[in-house]
Amino acid sequence: MDGTAGRAGYRRSAGSARGEARRLELLEKVSDELGVNGLVDFSLRRAARAAGTTHKVLLYYFDGPEDLLTQAVLRLRTRRIDRSMAAAASADLTLAGRVRAMWPVLIGEEAWVLDQAIGLAMYDSGRYAQLAREASKQYLPFLLSICPADWDAQRKHEVAELILGVLRGFLVEWRTSGDAAGIEAGFAALDRALTAEESA
Template sequence: MNTLPADDDSAQRPGYRRSTGSPRGEARRRELLDRVADDLAANGLPDFSLRRAARAAGTTHKVLLYHFDGADDLLRHAVLRLRERRVSGALAAAAEDAAGRTLADRVRAVWLVLAGEESGLRVLDQAIGLAMYDPRRHAELARTASRQYLPALLSFCPAGWSDQRKAEVAELVLATLRGLLVELVTSGDAGGVAAGFEALARALEREEAAEE
C-alpha cells in the first residue's frame, strides 16, 4: 500500500487559528468532517490529501487548515468518525431484544453489522495497513479502534465476571473480529471467515457456561 502524501502544505505544520471552543466553529468543523468521512467511505484512503478532502467538503484546503492541524490530523478524525458510525450501528443491533441475550448473541449481532459494510471494511483494512507501514505517522489510526470498541465489548460481558476476566474476553473478541475483518477484505474467503467466527462464538458460549 502506498503511504499518504506528506500533505499539500506540510502535514505537520500547525494550521491557522483553531475553531475549537466556539459552538459555531465546532458545528462547521463537524459538518466538514462528515463530508470528508463520506468521501473516505466511498473512495478509500489512497491518495488522500487536503485538496482532495477540500473538494469533497466543498471548501478550500485553507479552510480545512483553520479547523484541523493538517492532513494527518484530518485523516485521523475522519477515520474516527467512520468508526463512530460503525460502532453506533453495531451497538444498536446488539441492544435489540437485549434481555436474555448471551455474550455470544451480542457479539454475533455486532459482527453482522461490521461484516456487512463493504466501504467501512475497505477503510478499516487500509487504515491498519497505513498504521503498519508508517507507525510514526499513523499508529493512532489503529489505536483508536481499541478505545472505541473495548468499552462496548466490556459491557457485553456478564455482570458477575471480574474486571480482569471481562478485559481478557473483550480483548480476545476485539482481536479476533479485527483479524476476521481484515481476512474478509484481503482474501474474500467469506466461508472461511464465517467458520472462524462460529468458532469464536462457541468459545464465548463455553466461557459463559463455565459460570453456570
C-alpha cells in the same frame, strides 16, 4: 494591518461552540467522501472539495492532512460502532449471539475504508500508528459493555480483548482471501469459547 490579528481571532473562534459546530460539519462531509473514495490519494485539496470549502479553511480547524484523515477515520469507525451496538442490542442475549450479530455490520458499509486505515497504520506506523491505537480505544468500551454485568472488570477486559483480536483476524481474512467458510468455522469455535466462558 498584516492579518495576524484576524487569523488569531479566527483561530479562537474555531474553539467556540459555533466554531466546533462548523468543524464537525466539515468533518462529516470529509468522512462521507472518505467512506466512498477511500484513503488512497487523500489530500487537503480533495477533502476541501468534498466539504465545499478551501484547504486553508480546513487548516484553521484541523492540524494538517494527517490530523484530518485520522479524525475522519475515527468518525467512520464511530458510525460502525454505533451500528454494531444497535445490532448487538437487538440480538439474542448471549454474549456469543451479540458478537455474531455484529459481523454483518463489520463487513458492511464503509468497512473497506476502515480496513485500509489499519493497513496504512501497519505500513507506515511512524505516521499512522494512531489509526490502529485509536481503534482499540474505540472498540474496547463497547465490547466491555456487552459482557455480562456480573463479571468483574478483569474478566470483562480479558474477554473483550479476545473478541477484539479474533474479529480483527476475521476481518483480515475476509479482506485478503474472502474465505467465508473458514471464517464461519472460526466463528463456531468462538461461539463455543464464549458460551463456555459465560456459563463458567
